Each structure stands twice: as structure tokens, then as C-alpha cells.
Amino acid sequence: MNSKVSDRIATGVFVLLASIIVLLLVSLFGYILVRGVPHISLDFLTTESSTVSAGGGIRDQLFNSFYVLFITMLITVPLGVCGGIYMAEYAKPGKLTNFIRSCIEMLASLPSIVVGMFGLLIFVNTFDWGYSIIGGALALTIFNIPTMVRVTEDSIRSVPGELKEASLALGITHWHTIKTVILPSAFPGILTGAILAAGRVFGEAAALLFTVGLSTPRLDYGNWNPFSEDSPLNLMRPAETLSVHIWATNTNGIIPDIDAVSAGASAILILSVLLFNLIARWLGSVIHKKYTASK
Amino acid sequence: MELAEKDAVFNIFDMNLWYGDFQALHNLHFSIKKNEVTAIIGPSGCGKSTFIKTLNLMINMVPGVKMSGEIKYQDRNILQGSVDLVQLRKEIGMIFQKGNPFPQSIYNNVAYGPRIHGIKQKKKLDEIVEQSLKDVALWEEVKDRLDSNAMGLSGGQQQRLCIARAIATKPDVILMDEPTSALDPISTLKVEKLITKLKEDYTIVIVTHNMQQAARVSDKTAFFLNGEIVEFSDTDSLFSNPSDKRTEEYITGRFG
Numbered sequence: 366m367n368s369k370v371s372d373r374i375a376t377g378v379f380v381l382l383a384s385i386i387v388l389l390l391v392s393l394f395g396y397i398l399v400r401g402v403p404h405i406s407l408d409f410l411t412t413e414s415s416t417v418s419a420g421g422g423i424r425d426q427l428f429n430s431f432y433v434l435f436i437t438m439l440i441t442v443p444l445g446v447c448g449g450i451y452m453a454e455y456a457k458p459g460k461l462t463n464f465i466r467s468c469i470e471m472l473a474s475l476p477s478i479v480v481g482m483f484g485l486l487i488f489v490n491t492f493d494w495g496y497s498i499i500g501g502a503l504a505l506t507i508f509n510i511p512t513m514v515r516v517t518e519d520s521i522r523s524v525p526g527e528l529k530e531a532s533l534a535l536g537i538t539h540w541h542t543i544k545t546v547i548l549p550s551a552f553p554g555i556l557t558g559a560i561l562a563a564g565r566v567f568g569e570a571a572a573l574l575f576t577v578g579l580s581t582p583r584l585d586y587g588n589w590n591p592f593s594e595d596s597p598l599n600l601m602r603p604a605e606t607l608s609v610h611i612w613a614t615n616t617n618g619i620i621p622d623i624d625a626v627s628a629g630a631s632a633i634l635i636l637s638v639l640l641f642n643l644i645a646r647w648l649g650s651v652i653h654k655k656y657t658a659s660k
Numbered sequence: 661m662e663l664a665e666k667d668a669v670f671n672i673f674d675m676n677l678w679y680g681d682f683q684a685l686h687n688l689h690f691s692i693k694k695n696e697v698t699a700i701i702g703p704s705g706c707g708k709s710t711f712i713k714t715l716n717l718m719i720n721m722v723p724g725v726k727m728s729g730e731i732k733y734q735d736r737n738i739l740q741g742s743v744d745l746v747q748l749r750k751e752i753g754m755i756f757q758k759g760n761p762f763p764q765s766i767y768n769n770v771a772y773g774p775r776i777h778g779i780k781q782k783k784k785l786d787e788i789v790e791q792s793l794k795d796v797a798l799w800e801e802v803k804d805r806l807d808s809n810a811m812g813l814s815g816g817q818q819q820r821l822c823i824a825r826a827i828a829t830k831p832d833v834i835l836m837d838e839p840t841s842a843l844d845p846i847s848t849l850k851v852e853k854l855i856t857k858l859k860e861d862y863t864i865v866i867v868t869h870n871m872q873q874a875a876r877v878s879d880k881t882a883f884f885l886n887g888e889i890v891e892f893s894d895t896d897s898l899f900s901n902p903s904d905k906r907t908e909e910y911i912t913g914r915f916g
Contacts, residue, residue, distance in 0.1 A: 458723075527760035531822070534718055534756075535773040535829055536749035545776070546762055655809075 394635065401632025404625045410633075414581075414610065419622040423630050425581040428597055429498075429604035430637075433577060434566050436502040436600065441509045442559055448510065449517020449555075454543055473511035477572040480508045485575035496578030496603035504576045505569060509562045516558025520551035553652040560645035564638045570608035578603035579613050607634050667694045669833055669863045670715060675729035675739070677710060677887075679722065684710050686888045688729070692880075697855060697864045699878035699895065701871055703910065707887040708867045712835050715865065716752040717745060750777060753826030755836040759818030761810035761825070766793075766802050769810045769821055773829035792824040796854055816847025823854065827862070834858065836866040840873065852877050871911055875899050883907045 408422060415421030448469075456462040481504060488500030524547050532542040548555075581604055584597045591598040605613065607630055614620070614627045668691035677685035684707045692698045700708045713719040714731060717738060730737045738748065750773075761769050770789045779785055789806070793799040798820045802813070810821055819839060826834055836855070840848040855864060855877045868874050874881050875895060882892040883904075891898060891907045902908040 525760070527756060527758065528762060530718065530721070530756060531760045531762065531825075532772075533721070533745075534716060534749055534754040535776075535825070536746045536751075537773070537776050538746060541776055545772070550763055 397628075397631050397635050401628040401630075401635075404629030405632060409629055414626070415620055417619060419620060421620060421622075421626060423607060423610065423626070423633065425584060425597075426605055426607045426610040426630070427633065428584075429577070429581060430567055430606040430608070430634075432597065433498055433501050433505070433573070433604060433606055434563055436498060437505040437509065437566050438559065438563055440502060440506045441513050441562065444506070445510050445513020445559075446517045446555060448514040449521060450543060450548075452514060452518040453521035454539070454547070469511045469514055472507065473515070475508070477508055477569060478574075480504050481572040481575040483507070484572065488576060494601060496576065496580075497601045498577055498604045499600040501573050501577035501604070501606075502600075504572045505566050508569070508572050509566060512562050512565070513558065516562075517551070517555050520554030520558070521547055523554065524550040553649045556652065557645045557649040560641050560648070564641040564645075567641065568608055568634060568638055570606075570612050573606055573609050574612070577606060577609070579605050579609060581605050607637075668692060669694050669733065670865075671730070671732040673730040673732070675714075675731060676727065677707075677714060677719070678726045680724045684887050685714075686886075688889055690882060690889060690892045692863065692865055694863050695859060695861075696879040697859050697866060697877055699874035699881045700865065700867045700884060701869070701874050701881060701910075702884035704869070706884040708884045709837055710887075711884070712837050712865055712867045714739075715833070715835055716749050716754055717743065718749075718754065720745075750829050751831050752833045752835060753829065753831035755819070755822055755826055755834065755839045757838045758842045759815060759820075759822050761813070761818050761821050763809065763811050765807045766810045766813070766821060767806040770824050770828050773825060777829060788828050792828040793821075795827055795858070796820040796824040797850065798824060814847070816843050816850060819843060819847065819851060820854065823851075823858075827858070831862065833863045833865065836864065838867055838869060841869065848873070871899075883910065885910070 410422060410427060411424050412420075412422030413424055414426060452462070452466070452469075456465065484500055484504030484507075488494050488503055489496060492500075494500050528546050528550060529542055532546045533539070537545070582602055583595060585595045586597055588596040589598060590596050591600065593599060594602070611627050611630050611634065614623055614630070618626075620626065670692040672688050672690055672692075675685060675688040676683060688711065700711065702708050710719065714727065715733075719725050719727075727739050729739065731739050733748075733752075736743075762772065764772075767789055770792050771785045774785060774788050779788070790799060790803075793802065798817060801817060802821075810818065813821060819842075823834070823839075840851050843851065852873065855866065858864060859879075866874075866878065878895045880892065881895040881898045883890045883898065883902075883906075885906060891902060891904045893903070898907065899911055902911060
């Protein structure tokens with residue numbers, strides 16, 4: 366067989382594989398959206414969910430998802446970025462660093478259900494917080510820190526060494542160099558990583574089942590005092606998120622419109638994650654352009 | 661040369677450097693004079709870049725480096741004890757092989773050093789930026805777009821911007837590590853003209869693999885080979901009348 370023929374075969378195989386992936390994705394997306402979008406309405410998004418009768422919405426679940434996401438990122442991003450800076454700039458190659466790195470990798474490969482169990486034992490039981498947003502957010506933090514550390518470390522390492530050299534050669538201290546030269550250049554990568562992590566958090570159910578619970582108390586959206594029992598901002602309240610709601614409705618829901626609710630909620634979920642990804646790409650490229658002055 | 665020369669900026673005595681077990685520099689012994697351009701030439705791997713990086717201790721970034729001997733700068737041996745790297749590098753600026761501006765505005769690139777070293781007033785910074793850019797003959801080319809990103813400049817402009825950035829912190833010495841190796845002939849000429857001009861105010865050490873460049877811009881030339889100084893003398897005499905056979909072979913292009 367001559368090389369031209371094998372080249373054509375190779376091209377053909379790769380095109381075929383790529384088409385299969387695209388086809389899978391499109392059909393999955395299409396299926397969820399076609400089934401779900403007809404059920405999405407303003408009403409669906411703004412009414413409380415119902416436990417027995419038809420016509421319930423996903424207002425609280427949607428809010429909970431975003432709120433848990435927000436709190437999680439509030440904890441994850443600073444911790445993860447600091448960890449990444451340490452790994453990229455301060456950690457000296459050696460046993461300790463290798464140990465830390467394997468710990469991070471191990472943490473990254475923990476099944477999320479195990480993280481959920483850990484959250485149940487520590488936050489819910491030992492700390493006696495009960496099902497709470499803060500417990501869920503901390504469980505998700507455990508789940509997300511490895512990604513955040515890794516993304517930050519990689520972004521910092523991909524900053525050209527000449528920039529660091531240039532700054533140090535000007536007599537700028539290491540910390541100042543990190544702050545004014547390295548982090549700004551690594552920022553697009555870190556941001557993209559953070560948004561992708563956000564997408565994962567948004568879709569996560571297993572780690573939240575045992576930490577934020579399967580219910581939401583009656584919320585008063587007019588009450589913005591985070592210490593009040595019925596405030597949506599209260600960190601100590603249980604908060605069923607969208608993905609948990611989909612799971613719960615499907616496994617033990619008794620409402621007559623199970624299919625409609627879970628299809629609609631799934632569509633919203635997938636659209637949100639899609640949105641996160643698109644925003645990540647767009648923001649990343651905008652900032653990259655700004656920093657490199659490329660067109 | 662037993663006594664330190666009076667108008668010398670660096671006095672190097674018996675200096676050795678190792679990367680792990682490999683000795684990269686052997687018993688270096690010479691002086692670099694104030695307001696002169698000292699060129700360091702030699703084939704690849706002869707230790708010339710290693711040497712220039714020891715002058716501002718950028719070499720410390722390389723893991724496993726060991727040094728002995730003396731590099732006296734302002735009557736202090738910078739190879740011993742704790743040296744204030746911030747102060748040292750403020751006084752000894754460095755230009756690298758490839759222009760490495762920060763991906764920020766032209767203005768911020770030049771203002772970066774002075775700003776972090778404590779100059780806050782906008783007016784003062786403006787002056788420094790303008791003066792530094794004028795010194796490197798870049799002002800006319802960029803004065804209308806100081807806010808645009810420095811990455812949009814051409815390679816030659818980027819390198820001159822880096823020189824402006826280095827002189828903005830008012831150093832005494834400027835180290836240049838093959839500053840024109842990535843530039844086209846016209847940009848190279850501009851940088852060379854600049855070096856001749858900067859000599860009035862600064863002491864310059866330039867590493868170059870381009871012998872014509874060394875001959876054009878420098879007052880003194882040191883020829884390095886395998887980590888040793890083979891010959892160090894006035895540029896004119898080194899090129900016209902080398903005393904060592906190896907120097908002659910190198911500058912006539914028989915090896916290297």
C-alpha cells in the first residue's frame with residue numbers, strides 16, 4: 366500500500382471519528398432541547414416547584430443552583446489560584462512537591478459521590494450544620510480545587526519565561542513580578558478554567574445530594590438578610606439545586622408531570638452549561654487579544 | 661591587574677562557576693571599565709551568556725549553580741553574602757536576546773520599573789517615559805500611541821522599548837545578551853547606534869556572536885573559549901593584532 370493511499374485512509378478514519386462525536390453531541394443536545402424547550406416558559410422559571418400536583422416550576426432550584434455556584438466559586442477561586450501560584454512559582458522540585466501534586470491528583474479523581482459522603486459526615490453530621498448551602502459549597506470546593514490549582518499552575522507555566530526574567534532583571538521582587546506581570550498574563554487561562562469549573566459545579570448532583578439536601582424551605586425573595594430563616598441568601602438552609610431536582614423528580618417524584626418538569630429542567634441546565642462554555646471562550650479570546658494586541 | 665582598577669565598574673578576580681558538576685567558567689580575571697562598551701565574544705557554549713548573567717545575579721534563577729571567586733561591584737563582592745537583588749538589578753539593567761516587552765501598553769512598559777521603585781506622580785512618570793523613549797530614539801515613532809499594546813510593535817521597536825524600560829530605572833550598567841540576534845539588519849544598526857550613544861551615560865557589557873558588531877560598537881573585547889578568557893584587550897588591537905593564536909583563528913572565521 367503506498368503512502369498516498371494510507372494518507373487518504375487515515376484522513377477518512379479521522380473524519381469519520383470526528384463526525385461520530387459531532388453526531389452524538391448534536392443528537393444528545395437536540396433530544397434534550399426538543400423535549401425540554403417546549404416546557405420552558407416564564408411561568409416555569411418563576412413558580413415554586415410542587416411536590417404533588419402538576420404545573421410546578423423550578424424557581425427555587427434555579428436560584429439555588431446559581432447561589433451554590435456563586436458561593437462555591439467564592440471559596441474555590443481564591444484557594445485554587447493561591448495553590449496554583451504556589452505550585453508554579455514557589456514549590457521547589459522535590460519529595461514534598463511531588464507528594465502535594467499526587468494529593469491534588471488524587472483529589473481530582475475522587476468520585477463526586479464520595480465527596481458527597483464526606484460532606485455528609487463532616488459538614489452535615491460532625492459540624493451539625495444539617496443540609497446547608499455552605500456545606501454543599503464546601504463539598505464542591507473539595508471537588509473543584511484540584512482543577513483550579515491545575516489550571517492556574519498550567520496558565521502560569523505557559524507565561525513566557527522572558528517576561529518573568531524581564532521583570533526580575535529590572536529589580537522587581539518575586540511577589541511583585543507575580544502580581545504585575547505573571548498573573549495578568551495568566552489571567553485568560555485562569556478565567557477560562559474557572560468558568561469551566563463553574564459549568565461542572567452547575568451540573569453536579571451526586572456531591573450535593575447529601576450536603577444541600579433535597580428540599581428548599583419556603584423562600585421570601587423580598588428578604589435579603591442572609592441571616593434570616595426564609596431569606597434566599599441564608600447559607601445555613603437546605604437548597605435543592607437544579608440537577609438534584611432532576612434526579613429527585615425522576616427517581617421518587619409523585620407529580621403527574623414528571624416528564625415535563627424534568628425535560629424542562631434538563632434543557633435549562635444544559636443551556637446554562639452551554640452558556641458558561643461560550644462565555645468562557647468569548648471572554649478568554651477577548652482578553653487574550655487585549656493582552657497580545659493580536660487581531 | 662593585581663590591584664582593582666580605579667575607574668572599573670566590575671573587578672572580576674579568579675571567578676569560577678559550576679552548573680552542578682560541570683564547570684562553565686574558569687578563573688576569570690578582568691575588569692570592566694566605566695563608560696566603556698565591553699564586548700564578550702566567543703563560540704556557542706563558551707560561557708559568555710553565563711558570565712553576563714552573573715553580573716546581575718540573574719544566574720541565581722538556574723538551579724544548581726555554584727560560584728567562587730569575586731565579582732567586585734561598588735567595592736562589594738556580589739558573589740558572597742546576601743546581596744540586595746532589588747538594588748543590584750536596579751543599578752544593573754539587562755537587555756535580552758529577544759525583545760520581551762510586557763503585554764501591556766507602551767507607556768506602562770517604560771513606567772513599570774520606576775513605578776514599582778516608588779515614583780508615583782503622573783507628571784514625573786510622564787517625564788521619565790518621554791525621556792527614556794527619546795534616549796532610545798523611539799519617541800517619534802510611538803508618541804501618538806503610548807496607550808497601545810507594546811506587543812503590536814515590530815521586533816526592532818520592541819527591543820528598543822526594552823532598552824528604554826531598562827534605562828527608565830536609571831541604572832549605572834546595562835548588560836546586553838545578544839541584543840540584536842533576533843533583529844533584521846536595519847534594526848540592528850539602530851540598536852548599535854544607540855549603544856554608541858548610551859555609552860556616554862552608562863557602562864555597557866554586550867555579549868555577541870557577531871564579531872563585526874563587537875568591532876563596531878565596543879571599546880574592549882574579551883574572547884571566551886570553553887569558559888576561559890583567551891584574550892582581553894582593546895577591541896582595535898584584538899581584531900587587528902590578536903596575540904593568541906586561538907583568537908586569530910576565531911576572528912578570521914576558521915572555527916566557531
